[in-house]
Amino acid sequence: PGQHGERHGDAQHELGEVAGEVGVQRVEHGPAWVAGQRAGQLATLAGRGLDALDPYFTGYLPQLVLSVTVPLAVLARIVLADWSSALIIALTIPLIPIFGALLGWQAQAATERQWRRLALLGGHFLDMVAGLPTLRAFGRARAQVDVVRRMADGHRVATMKTLRIAFLSALVLELVATLSVALVAVPVGIRLLGGGITLSTALLVLLLTPEAYLPLRAAGSRFHASMEGLTALDEALTVSAVPTAAAPTGAELPAPDGRGEIRFESVTVEYERTTALRDVTLTIRPGERIAVIGPSGAGKSTLLGLLLGFVTPTAGRVTVDGVDLAHVDRDAWRRQVAWVPQRAHLFAASLADNIRLGAPDAPDAALAAAVTDAALD
Incomplete structure (x- = not known):
């Protein structure tokens, strides 16, 4: 942020x-x-x-x-x-x-x-x-x-x-x-x-x-x-006044299918003295690769923050497979999202622990396959 x-x-x-x-x-x-x-x-x-x-x-x-x-x-x-x-x-x-x-x-x-x-x-x-x-x-x-x-x-x-x-x-x-x-x-x-x-x-x-x-x-x-x-x-x-709807969790909340269509419907994000995004409409279909470009301050990080559930829209909504991200289990949704940050960070642990960061319970076979796919073997 x-x-x-x-x-x-x-x-x-x-x-x-x-x-x-x-x-x-x-x-x-x-x-x-x-x-x-x-x-x-x-x-x-x-x-x-x-x-x-x-x-x-x-x-x-x-x-x-x-x-x-x-x-x-x-x-x-x-x-x-x-x-x-x-x-x-x-x-x-x-x-x-x-x-x-x-x-x-x-x-x-x-x-x-x-x-x-x-x-x-x-x-x-x-x-x-x-x-x-x-x-x-x-x-x-x-x-x-x-x-x-x-x-x-x-x-x-x-x-x-x-x-x-x-x-x-x-x-x-x-x-x-x-x-x-x-x-x-x-x-x-x-x-x-x-x-x-x-x-x-x-x-x-x-x-x-x-x-x-x-x-x-x-x-x-x-x-x-x-x-x-x-x-x-x-x-x-x-x-610190966090809205109750800002980060909903719980087993009773739905978890959208990450393979479905992603839609931004007239999304606006406003802060105290600036507007990060205004009336953004975007559709990302399964299998598509999207590049978001723009100068510093255009709202690229805000757009990704919306998709990850780190930012709540002031107006409009973000849906995945027809499910509004404002009313889903955020933890379950984020487990379906792969995030490669701008600056990769290795934690003070073994290489295997770093690879298992998103899936700590992954078996050794899956770990070996991931290592091979990334040409780290």
Whole structure:
């Protein structure tokens, strides 16, 4: 799938292990599910995405608890000392989360754009590394350097826009908190000069008031630091949502006869930001040899992925001997298909085990015949 044309302390350690286990469970849907995804997107999610969740669990969530409990405790103490100052604090504290939410919406959109750029860059770079031998063979390796540089520059611009919003948010929250403290400090000072309040009470109010706003300001800054992880988590949950009809299995499902006619009926395959195939109709009769040609990105790998059941069509259907591949036992169907990949791979086993890869229970006589037919004897 990486060569598809559709580019596109201890507590912390324990949390990291938990996040890693969640990530592993999410991608353990099987090879068929993995093959239907974009390799660059999966690699970015499983690496940078899970790492970016650490600030959310270890920073933002604990600070969120403090931003609720500390202001309430400070407010309760100031009510007992000076109820008028407590009233001002109670009226101004909601301003911080309100302004934070307004800026958070802008930060979320910017972070999503940044993440899309990162996923695109990661996918293209992964594809380029996977196809580097081919690129070198055709003298196209240096041309990809400019492409990667442009994509990296786009990610840099998106990152700077996100940081600009984050710094603006910190400035706004600091300004609101400072003005709110001033609204409490000025009346307290005037009343202290007039003898309306004792010095000890005034000092208590002035020392505790900033502490009521501090946890909320810190939560705002930690929220921006965790935005990338939340965006990655949302995309990971979207990617891992496997439709029930995507990979049907079971003895009760039919298995088409691989010797029958293969038909693609108005097949369309759409991804999030591109269309791989559009309204493709094709009939392959028994005994025919078909060559599928086209430039990189035309959808050749997607076409084969449909036939193997690794890709589910957005519209239309693929039938074999009149049976829709969307409602068959995929394992039984794939046992009838011979697949020779673009790059052959020998596994760390005996030659006989490699030959028996598709049929582990093949007898020695069949193995010997296969060896003779392939001129390996």
